[in-house]
Amino acid sequence: MANKVKQIHEFGQSIWLDFIDREIISSGKLQKLIDEDGVRGVTSNPAIFEKAITSSSDYDTDIKEFGKTAKTTEELFFELAVKDIQAAADLFSGVYNGAVKGADGYVSLEVSPFLALDAEGTAKQAVELWEKVDRENVMIKIPGTKPGLKAIRESIAHGININVTLLFGLQRYEEVTEAYIAGLEDHLAAGHNIEHISSVASFFLSRIDVMVDPLLDEKGLGELKGEVAIASAKKAYEIYKRVFSSERWKALEAKGAKPQRLLWASTSSKNPAFKDTKYVEALIGPDTVDTVPLETIEAFRDHGIAADTLMLGLEQATETLQRVKAAGINLDEITQKLEDEGIDKFNKPFEKLLKAIEDQKNKA
Template identity: 45%
Template sequence: MNERLKALADAGVSIWLDDLSRARLTSGNLAQKIAEDSVSGVTTNPTIFAAALAQGDDYAEQVNALGDEIDVDYAIKQLTTTDVRDACDLFADVYAASKGYDGRVSIEVAPTLANNTGETIAQAAELHDLVDRENVLIKIPATKPGLPAIQQTIADGISVNVTLIFSEERYREVMDAYLSGLEAADAAGKDLSTIHSVASFFVSRVDAEVDKRLEKLGRDDLKSKTAIANALVAYGAFEEVFGSDRFKALAAKGANQQRPLWASTGTKDPGLPDTLYVTNLVADGVVNTMPEKTMDAFADHGEVGESIVGRAAEGRAVLDEVTAARVDLADVFAVLEDEGVEKFIVSWNELVTTVEKAIH
């Protein structure tokens, strides 16, 4: 057991791996990470699956078994949901021991649906049924059309990982969608204790975009501070919403908090400490989903930092400084959301091309 990662887990941070492939499953690599690196969940996205399917012959046997008379969308769903189902089974003991809190595996709706509410709702239900495991989380992006899809999917009793959140404003809308979904589920007589959710708040991409702008403004003194400050503010919003009377009424009926998940926690700037967005985002109950490189770095030399509980004002002060330096944060967040969707669409198209070649 790695002592540094164990210390992070002991501080209440759920360590999830931001990667999945058939090779990780069949080689025993993921099982080893559960046993030795305190890994208690996995997140995936179209980029991760595009990379996995492009490597080697790990999927050849299943592709051949699917036959020639299939379309590419069907093949992608079969290949990816098989990996997610097998990972869910691998995490079954973690899931049971944590009563649904951990042991989660995420699969994302097609990014081409990011601005289509109805189709997102339909595909979320389809993926949930295809994986057919209690511990799956369906990833839905926090675009404006994604919000009602999140609400309806929660109302349908399906657990959700809300992704691509960059701003406090959008995060508050996400939490409202979650609570509204729970209220609808309760009205329909569903067992609220079975519905779980995480809200994936992106971190390093904020610094990457803001720091470019600060450099042009000659304000290097403020570089690499915005992302953590933004996360502190987001965590303050979480504390407020899930301490509210509205949530307490739902909690009395068995509802779970929607846990904050720190995503994009690998540093983009090689000049920054490689564990920056892990060390500085510690709180009991949060999730940090890490690329393997970041996890290995923390295992080697990471330190558990000060808790972020109650530090929203500190984060807001930094954001105010950045705004005073003439960085338009609203524009930053809009750009990052658009880029996030677009990057996943590019990866999705790569995935489609790879699978098309394999099945024809």
């Protein structure tokens, strides 16, 4: 029987794993996901690393060793993370160097969440991490905050692959595409080639519905529960199609530029009433990425349905967002709140992680 996760790739979408730790790399499990499920990349974030490092003794030796030279606990964390990212990037080098070099096979490492509102600090650390990992197929993750836009443009202009994270709203997503295109133009104007630069824009899904669904009940729009995030994603894809078919884009494409793919994030169902593969099934389509937790990959392998769904129901998606707006639900305010909360959701585990590393380092 055909592998259902692998079938998604037939519709032009790449599945990336939203998880990393040393055990999955060293045990061969990650290689198995590449071989059997067709997984084509990995994303990480502070919360994932917090879980990996605090729930395992796999990092204890390196904490002791790196702790001798690291000036700060944050520096020590990045030493640990870079080692994992390099190992994963090496596993995906075959995918990266496939039929079309650079089409896939990326592993993402995020800048410090403490820098989410610091454009200068983010751009500086993006360069440092890019050089430290020293792999063609790494992506540095930068939050798509207002200050983040400047850092994204600067980083692309520096020739760095960027995964823009923490996107919830359509207007901000369009601003991110502008930052990417402007960054490519800057890199080209400085006399460099641009065909090696790759980027994704990570649009977060289920968190939108977690916040909007209770409001829908209050407004008598209960039948739209679980549909607003998907409708927003479909509208984001419309923006993607428009932006990356413009004359401005075609001029860059002629020089070898790759479109900045949309990446669906936060794809596990938070509401137990929803099918656990709901957000994956609804948004399968060409030139996109879906980063999926391990349990969702396993669920899809078992009972997911792979079909070309992304361009279906576009009129319905437009109508859903119009009805939400007409009911007085301000999605711009909600998506800004989600961005603010998202920063906090990465800051807290990062603080916990740094404390755990510090405690481990200080053990006799």
